[in-house]
Amino acid sequence: VLPRARGAQEGLVGLPDGDACYRAAILKHVGLAKTPAELHALGLAEIARTDQQIAALGKKVLGTADLAATIGRLRSDRALYFHSGAELLAAAQHALDRAKAAIPKFFSVLPQTDCVMAEIPAYAAPYSTVAYYQQPHYDGSKPGEYFVNTYKPETRPRFELEALTWHESIPGHHLQLAIAQELGALPMFRKLDGSTAFIEGWALYAERLAEEMGLYTADLDRIGKLSYDAWRGSRLVVDTGIHALGWTRAQAEAFMRAHTALTEVNISNEVDRYIGWPGQALAYKVGQLEILKLRAEAEARFGKAFDLKAFHAVVLGAGAVTLPVLADRVRAWMAG
Numbered sequence: 001v002l003p004r005a006r007g008a009q010e011g012l013v014g015l016p017d018g019d020a021c022y023r024a025a026i027l028k029h030v031g032l033a034k035t036p037a038e039l040h041a042l043g044l045a046e047i048a049r050t051d052q053q054i055a056a057l058g059k060k061v062l063g064t065a066d067l068a069a070t071i072g073r074l075r076s077d078r079a080l081y082f083h084s085g086a087e088l089l090a091a092a093q094h095a096l097d098r099a100k101a102a103i104p105k106f107f108s109v110l111p112q113t114d115c116v117m118a119e120i121p122a123y124a125a126p127y128s129t130v131a132y133y134q135q136p137h138y139d140g141s142k143p144g145e146y147f148v149n150t151y152k153p154e155t156r157p158r159f160e161l162e163a164l165t166w167h168e169s170i171p172g173h174h175l176q177l178a179i180a181q182e183l184g185a186l187p188m189f190r191k192l193d194g195s196t197a198f199i200e201g202w203a204l205y206a207e208r209l210a211e212e213m214g215l216y217t218a219d220l221d222r223i224g225k226l227s228y229d230a231w232r233g234s235r236l237v238v239d240t241g242i243h244a245l246g247w248t249r250a251q252a253e254a255f256m257r258a259h260t261a262l263t264e265v266n267i268s269n270e271v272d273r274y275i276g277w278p279g280q281a282l283a284y285k286v287g288q289l290e291i292l293k294l295r296a297e298a299e300a301r302f303g304k305a306f307d308l309k310a311f312h313a314v315v316l317g318a319g320a321v322t323l324p325v326l327a328d329r330v331r332a333w334m335a336g
Contacts, residue, residue, distance in 0.1 A: 008248040008249065008250070009246055009248065010242065010248075010249060010275045011242035011243035011244070011246065011247070011275065011278070012025075012243040012244075012278055013242075013243055013244055013245065013246050014246070018243070019244070021278075022036060022243045022244055022278055022279065023035070023036070025243075025278045025279030025280075026039070026279045026282060028279065029196050029197065029279040029280045029282060029283045030197050030279070030282050030283050030286050030287075030323070031195055031197050031283075031322040031323045031324065032197075032286065032290075032323055032324070034286070036240040036243070036244035036245070037240075037244070039236050039239075039240050039282055039286070040236065040237055040240040040241065040244070040245070042236055042285075042286075042289075043233050043234065043235070043236025043237035043238075043240070043285070044237055046229075046230075046233030046236065046285065047230060047233050047234060047237060047259050049233075050226050050227075050229050050230035050233055050259070051067055051230070051259060053226050054067060054070055054071070054223060054226045054227065054230065055067045055070060057070075057219050057222060057223045057226065058070030058073075058223065060219055061218075061219045061220050061223060067258075067259075068258070070223075071227075071258075071259075071260070071261050074157070074159065074223070074227065074261035075261060075263065078154065080157055080158055080159055080220070081153075081154050081155065081156060081157055081158060082153040082154065082156050082157075082158060083153065083154065084153055085119070085150030085151075085153050087153065088148065088150050088153050088156060088161070089117070089119060089148060089150060091158070091161050092117055092131075092146070092148045092161060092165050093117050095161065095162050095165040095166070095215070096115065096117055096146060096165055096169050096170065098215055099165070099166055099169065099170040099171060099210070099213070099215060100115075100170055102213045102214065102215060103170055103171055103175070103213075105213070106171070106209070106212075106213055106308060106309060106312065107171070107175070107309060107312050107313070108309040108310065108312070108313050109179060109312075109313050109316065109317070110175075110179075111144075111174070111175065111178030111179050111181075111182055112140070112178075112182060113136040113140055113143055113144060113178045113181070113182070114143040114144070115143060115144040115145070115146055115169050115170055115174035115178070116143050116144070116145055116146070117145075117146045117147075117148060117169075118145050118146065118147050118148070119147070119148060119150055120132075120147045120148065120149045120150070120151070122151075125149050125150065125151035126151050128147075128149050128151075129149065130149050130156065130160075130164065131146065131147060131148050131149060131164055131165075131168050132147050132168065133145070133146055133147070133168040133169060133172075133173040133174060133177075134147065135173070135174075135177040135178065135181065135192075136177075136178055136181060138181060138188065138191065138192060144169070144173075144174040144177070144178050146165070146168050146169040146174065155263065157224065157261070158220070158224075159220045159221055159223055159224035159227075159261075160224040160227065160228060160261075161221075161224070162210070162215065162216055162217065162221045162224065162225070163207045163210070163221070163224050163225040163228045164228070166206050166207055166209075166210040166215065167203045167204065167206060167207050167228070168203070170206075171206040171209055171210065171213070172202065172203035172206035172207070173199070173202075173203050175206070175316070176199065176202045176203070176316055176320070177199070177320075179316050180194070180316070180319040180320060183317070183318070183319060186318070186319050190319045190320075191319060193320070194319055194320020194321065195283075195287075195320050195321060195322045195323065196280065196283040196287075197283040197284075197286055197287035197290070197322070197323050198287055198320040198321060198322065198323065198326060199287075199320045200283050200284040200287055200288075201283065201284060201285075201286065201287015201288045201289075201290060201291055201323075202287065202288075202291065202315070202316075203284075204229070204232055204284050204285065204287065204288035205287075205288045205291045205292065207225055207228060207229070208225070208229070208288075208292075210225075211225070223261075224261075227260055227261040227262075230259050230260045231256075231260045231262060231270075232284045232285040232288070233259075233285055234255060234256050234259055234260055235270075235274065235281040235282060235284065235285060236282055236285055236286075237255060238252045238255055238256060238270075238271065238274055239274045239278070239279065239281050239282055240282075241255070242271075242274055242275060242278075243274075243278045243279070249271055249275070252271045252274070253267050253268065253271055256270065256271070286323070287323065290323045290326065290327070291315065291326075294315075294326065294327060294330045294331075295311060297330070297331070297334065298311050298330060298333075298334055301334045302334075310333075311330070314329055314330055314333045315329075315330065317329075
């Protein structure tokens with residue numbers, strides 16, 4: 001088998017009907033008929049923005065305006081990482097508690113089901129992601145759970161924890177998924193599943209919304225937010241690079257290394273994911289940008305009368321719909 005292997009080109013681009021297959025994957029995961037070239041260009045534009053913002057905050061916080069130096073410091077300075085699992089759990093709980101206290105000012109509809117923090121079990125932690133969310137039981141008998149990984153805490157950055165917490169819990173996944181489960185008119189399959197671009201786009205929107213909510217503790221935590229944003233922006237570049245432009249694994253890893261503060265292990269794992277799951281990782285950033293675009297339209301339409309609570313109620317009021325359906329809902333609301 002090995003002599004017939006494809007070598008460094010691991011994407012769909014080198015396969016028969018690979019282009020058609022990739023475009024179908026984009027439509028499935030993103031829900032919009034975007035071309036690989038459009039998504040690649042969008043990713044480069046997002047990376048240019050986050051590069052500039054990370055460098056600016058790096059100068060303010062770390063004393064260097066050089067992007068590479070800032071990213072290098074974020075990866076290597078052990079003072080920016082946790083020292084114990086207990087310290088990590090306490091920080092995550094504090095972030096979750098502050099979000100719970102703040103959300104009534106930004107949302108008119110809140111879930112009845114609580115979100116609680118839990119530690120990923122020791123037997124699973126070495127093989128698990130940094131954190132994940134498990135939605136409530138459909139009958140309300142079990143709360144939503146934000147699971148945090150404390151394995152090797154010295155490898156887990158302090159500066160990423162706040163953005164991570166608000167993505168996975170409140171105002172991110174828990175708020176969206178728990179509200180969907182409590183929408184009485186929805187059929188069960190729509191309460192428990194939905195569009196990846198909506199679900200992950202909302203959670204990424206929540207990372208940015210947390211800034212408006214006054215949740216980020218310090219500029220270092222804001223750098224973490226920007227690094228996470230760059231990570232999702234880099235997916236647009238790398239996923240399309242691998243599957244449409246013939247990028248090698250080395251090219252993909254080098255791009256992520258240059259523009260995000262992800263560790264080497266995370267970068268390698270991410271590239272494995274993009275190779276094996278074409279198009280899925282595009283959904284996060286495209287979904288976020290669509291929600292931000294619709295919000296900007298609503299702000300322009302209503303001016304000073306724009307009601308952020310009402311906008312959020314419309315966005316979250318029908319479950320995890322596709323992006324075209326979301327646009328129809330928001331524009332119908334704007335039209336009155």
